[in-house]
Structures are given as C-alpha cells and as structure tokens.
Amino acid sequence: MASPGSSRQTKPVHILFVGAGAVGCFYASRLHHPSENIFVSLTARSNYEAIATSGVTLETRSFGNYTFIPYAVFPSISAAVPNSSPPPSTTLTNPASSKAPPEDGWDYIIVTTKALPDRSDDAALIAPLVSSKSCVVLIQNGVGVEDPYRKRFPQTPIVSAVTVISAEQIRDGVVRQNRWTRISLGPYGSGLEGRRSRNGDGDGEEASEVVRRGGERTAELARWWTELGGLRDAETHTELELQTIRWHKLCINAAFNPTAVLSGGRGNAEQLEDGELRRHALGVMDEVWRAAPAVLGKPFPAHLASPERIVRSTERNAGARPSMLLDWEAGRPLELEVILGNPVRIARAAGVEMPRLQSLYALLRSMQAARERKKGREKL
Template identity: 75%
Template structure:
C-alpha cells in the first residue's frame, strides 16, 4: 500500500538544467524503490554524464559522496518530449533507462513535474516557450531561479497548470562536467504561484475547476514531503504565495547588492567588497532600498524574522573567497541575469509608484556594459570576415 511518501503510481520529475543546483536537488528526489524518478536535461555536460555511464558524481558536505543515476538523461528539450512510442513509465522502464547508459526515453504518460533550474535570461530566451513541448495537462512547473517576476511568463503561457516558485540557499558548484560539489547549506523554500499577487481573486479559474493556486499548493506539499522523507533534506520549507514572494524580495538584498557590485568594482568578491568603506556603504544602501520598497510592492511589512542588511553583511564577511555568479558570467563572456535581479524589481516597483534609484543606476550601467561589449565583439567578428 502506498503512503503519502510513496506514491501508488510512478512520479516522473524532469530537471531542465543539470548544473550544480539541478543535479543536487534531483539526486535527493530520485528513489525508484519509492516510485519517484528524476531525469535530467543536460547540455554542456551531457557527454560527460553519458561517458560516466549515465551517472553524476556528487561530493557533498551534507550527505557524503555518492553517485546519482537518473532515470534518463537527455541532451536537449526535443529528446525529452514524451510521445506515444515512449516506453512505459513504470519501474521496468527506470531499470531500462539506467541500462541504456542514461539516455533513456521519456515516460509515455508525460512529466508530472518539470523543474527549471537554468539561469533566468528573459532578454535572451523565452524559457516558457522553450519548455512548452514538455508540458501536459498533468504537469506542475517548478521554478528554482533567481530574481523576481520569473513566474509571470510561465503563468501567461500555462494558465491552467500548477506552478511552484522556489528559492534556494545552497553553496554548490560543478567542479567539472558531471561532478558536483555541495559545500554548505541545503535550504529550499517553496510556494505556489497563482496569478500574481496583484490579480483579483478567481482570475484565470473557470467555474467548476479547482483554482491553480490550490493545485500548486498540493503539488508543492507532495514535492516537499519527498525531498524531506526520501531525500533527507531537513530544511525544505513550504509557504503561501505571498510568503514566498517576500522571500524572493529579501534574497534580492544579497543578489542585487553583491552581484552587480562585483562586476562594477573590477571583480571583487562579496566579502572583499565589504573591506572597502565606500563599497560597504554602497552595498548597505542597496539593501536598505530593497527592504524599504518590498513592503510597498507586496502590500505587507517584511517579517522581523528576515535578516536585516546589517546581519547579512556581518554573515557575508565570514564567507571569504566567494565570487558571485554574475561576476563569473561576466568574466566568461556569458549573459548576466540583469533583468530578473535588477530590471524586473525596478519595473515592478515603478508600477506600484515606488522608485528604486540605486537599483535603477546599477541596471542601466550593467545593461550598457553588456551591450557595448557584445557590439564590440560583433565588430571584431565582422573584421575577421574581411
């Protein structure tokens, strides 16, 4: 007999993005003996995972070292699209998937959960459109992405599918393709996403049908149970929609302060920024601007339990050597998460009549830096063709 932690029917969970975060959280969900199967869409590390027999090596602070053999590993979206010719989604298929060196086949009944862990770059890609071929009526979308406003494009494209929004606090890195190291923390906060906090009650819901927010809450709680009872993660938190959005805005105090400053200061890490008195004042100013704006945007004061800017700074001082992801992207010539970390909060606040001049300045400067570099690279490519 199935328990609440052991579903009667196979549950298939697809992670779109097989970086450090995706691989770690997928590995804590994959329990074939309990009817829960996790699969990966890998891009740059696909060949390395397949070469390792369809397995990912994990070196973790919280659970020791182990290997994770997903139900299936796919090189792209198209390969993961279920079809009538897909194999059975039962335990036999899971074993078959592992025997085929991780290539596997999509479950014929479709994906129960589609968990997106890729960088949110709405100025470059339409991620909601990208995952659309994977989504069926039964699919729940889970967004483990930075910033605010990331859910809106998914809700617009999938008005009837449950959506779960997620915020992580984890220190993890892919030290080489197919090898993930988790250094500290495992906390993940989950909350259903209905139609946005500004939408009137009932928007998008049809008579006689269960509201998507309620469906999202149910799917969120099931996911949290599996991560906790099966995966052993102790700090999986479930929240209401407003609570989760509050957590997103609070995390901006870290991401929107340290990430852009690391790039604009010439490459200084988070703790290093705080050794400079002017940069320290700058970082605290950004955090306070966000903390002052958030209650006006959300319509509710921030809870006292959320760390103040001063506490965040004090904690950050101890984490020496950390280099934020935006800086790593800039140095590698990759697009930065400018829109969801800076542009979206500025626009969302502005729509509520709230100005965020510090964030707007960071947004304008970084967007210009990125555009100028890309235009320069295009000119250099053009010269090379002459």
Template identity: 60%
Template sequence: MSERSREAPKPGADPDRPVHIVFVGAGAVGCFYASRLHHPSHSIHVSLIARSNYKALTEHGVQLQTHSFGNYTFRPHAVFPSAAAAASSGPGHWDFIIVTTKALPDRSDDSALIAPLVGPSSCIVLIQNGVGVEEPYRARFPATPIVSAVTVISAEQTSPGTVRQNRWTRIHLGPYSNSASFSSSSQNDPCPKGDDTNGAVLPPLPTSLAASSESPIDLVTLQTTGLGRAKQLAEWWTSLGGIRDVDVRDEPGLQLIRWHKLCINAAFNPSAVLSGGRGNADMARDPELRRHLAGVMREIWEAVPKVLEGKRFEDEKEHMAGPERILRSTERNVGAKPSMLLDWEAGRPMEVEAILGNPVRIARAKGVEMPRLHTLYALVKSMQEVRERRAKGGKL
C-alpha cells in the same frame, strides 16, 4: 482539465504509473536537488535535460561531493540533450517539470522551451533567482500549477558531471497564481514597451484564467493545487531525500522570500562586476562599498511593503536578516564570488533582467522608484551590451 488531473501524484499508489520528474538544467543546483529527489524504490524517477555536460552525465552519472550527505553517484532515470528529446523519448507524462536554468528572459523564452513537456498532470517548478520570473510561464500555461522556489545553497560544478556542494541546502517552496500582476499598475494596461522595459515582465492576467477551450481556472484553484504540489515535493525532499530545511509558504510568503533574497543578489552581484571583480567579503570590508551595499539593500527593504501590498520583512524576523546582519555574515565568506561576476568573467550573459530590470519595473508600476537599483541596472546592462557589440565588431 479535470480536478483529478491536477492532483499531486501519489508515489507507490499505482506501480504502473510511477511519478516522473524532469529537471531542465543540469548545473550544480539542478543536479544536487535532483539527486535528493530520485527514489526509484518509491516509484519516483528523476531525469535530467543537459547540454554541455550531456556526454558526461550519460556515461558516468553525476558525481556528487557534498558537505551534507558525503560523496555519492546519482544516476538519473534518463538524460536528454533537449526538451524536444525528453518529450519524444520520455515516459509520456511529466508530473513535475523543474526549471533550474539561469533566468535570462532577454535572451530566451524558457516557457516556450518546456512547452512540449507540459501535459494535463504537469506542475512547473521554478528554482531561479530574481523576481517576476514566473509570469511568462503563467501567461503560456494559464491552467497549469506553478510552484515558485527560492534556494540558499553553495554549490558548483567543478567539471562536467562533478558537483560539489559546499554549504547550505535550504529551499523555500510556494504556489504561484498571478503575483506578478505587481508588474503593472493596471489590470487592463499592458506593460509599456518604452525605454524602461524590454518586455521581460509580461502584462498581468485577469483574475480568472482561461485555458484555451477548457473551462476557466480561478486563482484560488491555482493556489490550492500549487500548494498541494509544493507540500508533496517538500515531503519527498525531507522524508526520502534527507534535506531538513525545506520550507513551504503561501504565495505572498514565498514572494516575500524572493524579494529578501533579491536584497542580497541585487546588491552584491552587479557591484562585484562594476567594482572591477571584487568578491563578496572584499566588498563588505571596504568602507565605501559597504555603505553602497547597505544602501541598495535598504532601498529594496523600504520598497517591499508597497510592492507586496503590505508584506514586510520585519513580520518574519527569524527568517529575514537585515542589511547589517547580511554584511557581517558576508565578511566571513572569503573568496566567494557572486554568480553575475562569474558569468561576466566567463563571457556569459548575466541575469540582468531577473535581478535588476524586473524589480525596477515592478516597483515603478506600484509608484515606487528605486534610484540605486536603477543605476546598477542601467550601468551593468550597458556594460554587457557594449561588450557584445565589440565582440561582434559593431560600433558603439
């Protein structure tokens, strides 16, 4: 792969080769960020891969009702029913492949799903919850730039093709080379396939990554190229899309952001399910549940310096709210339900591995046990397995 093929494309520089971006997952988050990135007048064309809402999007586009930008209609460059359709009927190259589906590594390998879309000029962008979500993509595409992203947004799809953005637009972007090597205690030993793992986190890659018959791509190149692509997306979202709070970090900084969001997700998501369906504010106001939530967050807080090799939330106080500040803020968010509870109530698979299983395994590989998080993981995973067995008529 030539160095030129990995460079970020310049919109408008070559009118015969516009920038083509495809979002894999046309839910609320994907549709909102796609709508702020689609600028045909600047030769930036955004397409969507949709499933349940495919018909609505092809007929009417996306109807957005936003707190930040008013109401408007987003008409994508194209809408495809599958990645295979986007590969066969698309523009012939995808500069950015942005994945906004739920991270369900125990159910499907989304890195295999997007394989037909990835070409020599592609960059993969992952806007997903949890930690360790990047590693399957790095293992499958060792020489492809990857941008890892964390978003703080309140948005929902109220009906097929209609998205309401309630609060926040913040998104953090950073390169990913091989940080998920934190998932194993050895560069040479694979992740064990025993009782404490289902293989959702793959073995780490060596410090020099070989891409089939091509010359090796080192981690510095991946980080440099990924950072350039992250900056390009940030520029488009800011200067063209009007999103003010787009933040670009280096790789360790972005992973720190991921683990900070995990403090919130890992505490509130499973607890909402296990508490019988209580919302975030309701849990934060209950004395015993509040103590429990704070304990989960503190456990992650204390594990992070060892897991991330010295990185600490305290190093960036202006960005990293502590457990008590998070709880006080949550008290005001009356009526909000975390995504895991919404999935549980709808009978959908939950992001158990990305939010709970992966961090437990990654920390354990660094010699850190997180008993509170492991307890939540074991119980929620069991609840899901029992319900699915019952639905299939199986025995417990």
C-alpha cells in the same frame, strides 16, 4: 515524521529537471528514489556526455560523496518531449542515455536554468513538455520569473522556489556542495495571495483553484525532499510568503552580484572591506527593504535578516564569488532582468522608485551590450 515507505507512489512519478548545473543536479539527486516509484531525469547541454556516461558525482558537505544515476538523460528539451521521436541512438554505455521520455508525460518539470528573459522565452521552450498532468517548478533567482510561465500556462500549477545553497560544478558531471541546502517552496497564482488574475477576466475562483493545486504539489515535493531526500530545510510557504522570501533574497543578489562586476571582480566579503562599497551595499539593501512593502502589501517580517545582519553574515563567507561575476568573466549573459530590471519595473508600478538598482541596471546593461558589439566586430 512519516516513514519513507509512506511516501511510496502507487504509480510511477516522472520528474524532469531542465538544466543540469550544480543546483539542478544536487536537488535532482535528493529527489530520485526509484524504490519509491519516483524517477528523476535531466536535460543537459555541455555536460551531457559526462552525465550520460557516468552520471553525476556529488561531493557534499551534508550527505558525503555519492553518484547520482538519473532515470534518463537528454541532450536537449526537444529530445525529452514524450512521443515526439524514438530515443536517440548512442554509443554511451549508461542505460539512462537511451531511455525514451515517459509516454504519458512528465509529472513535474523543474526549471533550474539561469533566468534570462531578455535572451530566450523559456516558457515557450518547455511548452512541448507540459501536459494536463504537469506541474512547472521554478528554482531560479530574482523576482518576476514566474510571470511568463503563468501567462503561457494559465491552468497549470506552478511552484516557485528559492534556494540558499553553496554549490559548484567543478568539472563536467562533478558537483561540489559546500554549504547550506535550504529550499523554500510555494504555489504561484498571479503573484500575491488574493490578487485576481492579471489577464483582466477577473476569474478569481479559477485563479484560486490553480493556487490550491500548486499548494498540493508544493507539499508533495517538500515531503519527498524531506522524508526521502534528507533535506531538513525543505520548507513550504503560502504564495505571499514565498514572494516575500524572493524579495528578501534580492537584498543579497542585487547588492553583491552587480557590484562584483562593476568593482573589478571583488567577491562579496571583499566588497565589504572597502568603506564606500560597504555603504553602497547597505544602500542597495535599504532600497529593497523600502520598496518591498509597496509591492507585497506588508513589510518584511521581523524574523528575516536585516541588511546589517546580512552584511555581518557575508563578511564571514570569505572567498565567495557571486554567479554574476563568474558569468561575466566567462563571457556569458547576465541575469540582469530578474535581479535588477524586473524589481525596478515592479516597484515603479507600485509607486516606488529604486534609483540605486536602476543605476546598476543601466550601467551593466550598457557594459554587456558594448561587449557584445565588440565581439560582433571581431568576428567580421
């Protein structure tokens, strides 16, 4: 492994995390190394004041307890746009709360917010941040999350990322990391290696160049996280390999997240104690397992955990409550499109129906719409 000094940048690198939840704050903290000319900033919303005042307190299983003071903290995306306005006036004592965005733009824009394409066009929201030097990185759940960004930024390198981490923000500005730190990274061109651009112009060389640049950025990020941030399991992949990992993780997300809501609040391990729910979870995973080869052009590789292995591992993680259940209980929108809707539509376009996922999607979308109608009536 190269020494940390070998990663030092001759010019400052400015990285902006859009989203200051548990996952974003953890990975941002392992990427921020001012001594190596790598500066990480955050946009925050409800926890802005806490982070702008005291930074982020991290209680981690992997690295002990420490405080992450970002280079700058912004209360919104618009406040992080370079050269758009002077830094906001503030009475907060942390210097990070009064720093302006870098004048020459962001080198990396890392999106860690929930993917809710039915609620907002996040690619449009971050567009003012993106310049010719920028790379967009998406650390989000589900499949099909990259497509809106590729359509809006056809020439911009995009890195797609999948995480396996157990982390929670136990209060504003305080993050607890419980288990795992794996992050898998890969470039994104148009979805699969060798596929020509989706906009119909057939410019394969142009698409390949975007993937090549995305591959360079993928390797750079992984090197920083590994050599400087101490993440032993920051892994790089080809475009096809990364999409395969996305579809494989869907086995877990599509099986347990929706079922936690529809079963009345049962966590992942608790679901498996019920015989019928166990059969249901395995059925959802098998459906993803059958659909993936039609979408990806090849079966899941043998080293990826089978549905049976996933179930055995899940049984040992007692007490885990999936994010979709937490969002439902808090009255927040659910990641229905990227975890259920997109897979159903993508598989259908490849000639495969996914009836179990389609049923989960239809039921949860109807439940969410009914709850929102009720809330609307209560406000009248």
